[in-house]
Amino acid sequence: MNSKSTRNETVNLGNHKETLTVGRIDYANAWPLFHHLTAPNMEIVSRVPSVLNRLLQEGDIQVSAISSFSYGVNADKYLLLPHLSVGSEGKVNSIYLFLKEPIEKVQPKRIAVSTTSATSVNLLKIIMTKHFGLEPEYEAAEPVLEDMLEHADAALLIGDPAIHASWEQNGLHRIDLGELWNEWTGLAMTFAVVAVRKEAAEAAPEALAAIYKAFLAGKRQSLADLQPLIDKACAELGGDAAYWHMYFTSLQYDFGPKQQEGLTLYFRYAKELGLLEHDVELRFYQYDQSAE
Numbered sequence: 001m002n003s004k005s006t007r008n009e010t011v012n013l014g015n016h017k018e019t020l021t022v023g024r025i026d027y028a029n030a031w032p033l034f035h036h037l038t039a040p041n042m043e044i045v046s047r048v049p050s051v052l053n054r055l056l057q058e059g060d061i062q063v064s065a066i067s068s069f070s071y072g073v074n075a076d077k078y079l080l081l082p083h084l085s086v087g088s089e090g091k092v093n094s095i096y097l098f099l100k101e102p103i104e105k106v107q108p109k110r111i112a113v114s115t116t117s118a119t120s121v122n123l124l125k126i127i128m129t130k131h132f133g134l135e136p137e138y139e140a141a142e143p144v145l146e147d148m149l150e151h152a153d154a155a156l157l158i159g160d161p162a163i164h165a166s167w168e169q170n171g172l173h174r175i176d177l178g179e180l181w182n183e184w185t186g187l188a189m190t191f192a193v194v195a196v197r198k199e200a201a202e203a204a205p206e207a208l209a210a211i212y213k214a215f216l217a218g219k220r221q222s223l224a225d226l227q228p229l230i231d232k233a234c235a236e237l238g239g240d241a242a243y244w245h246m247y248f249t250s251l252q253y254d255f256g257p258k259q260q261e262g263l264t265l266y267f268r269y270a271k272e273l274g275l276l277e278h279d280v281e282l283r284f285y286q287y288d289q290s291a292e
């Protein structure tokens with residue numbers, strides 16, 4: 001083999017194995033999907049959900065965990081990676097509306113909502129309108145509870161800041177949005193999905209197949225032994241092992257018929273209220289082992 005053909009071989013390999021950038025949600029809720037995720041031809045960027053939503057929408061990254069609402073907005077451009085999500089059927093423990101007064105007693109007029117969220121902000125609007133029959137004003141705010149409540153009657157937090165606020169003795173009332181959704185509709189709620197841009201799925205099928213396989217393997221490994229995640233959470237976020245065991249086992253990471261039913265109803269309500277412009281169909285990436 002002369003040096004020319006060797007070089008060509010390398011170039012060909014390079015074309016086939018394009019690198020994809022994968023967006024990772026920067027909160028504990030997504031750790032079971034990402035903690036063990038490794039694949040060749042992959043770079044990872046860690047951000048809060050709203051930033052990942054924008055990076056994937058603008059094509060700056062090709063694959064990402066995103067707010068499920070953002071899938072609803074961009075469904076024509078994305079495919080869902082099957083069997084991957086972050087959600088709950090009941091308490092989610094990290095998506096809370098904190099209120100100065102119980103909602104049965106005082107109707108909130110102004111609600112500050114975290115700039116990091118898309119799914120939960122719109123879920124809150126659905127719940128306020130359709131469940132409580134209320135039309136409060138919403139203002140986007142950085143996720144700092146005290147500041148949010150300076151000008152508002154209630155505040156929506158998600159992710160790690162919501163967990164930390166739930167540990168404080170702040171005298172606030174709180175509503176767990178996953179729990180309320182489940183009591184109201186009887187269904188599960190999916191807050192995050194993992195999506196790929198269609199053109200990336202076409203351009204880099206091998207890299208995508210390898211990353212998808214790594215996602216499934218990494219999730220399986222995380223759920224088979226939660227201890228490394230629990231240890232990391234105690235060290236980085238505080239709290240004790242019992243709390244984090246409860247937290248990771250309350251969340252759901254699959255995206256089966258139950259989760260799809262709940263998310264489909266959420267998209268229907270969002271469309272009814274004008275929060276989404278279109279009906280949303282769930283369309284999936286077809287994993288093809290021979291593509292690897």
Ligand SMILES: C=C(O[C@@H]1C=C(C(=O)O)C=C[C@H]1O)C(=O)O
Pocket residue numbers: 025027029030049066067068086087092094095116117118119120121158159160191192
């Ligand atoms: C479970 C959670 O769900 C998160 C909520 C999101 C949203 O509201 O847009 C996005 C991603 C999820 O990881 C959480 O915040 O803890």
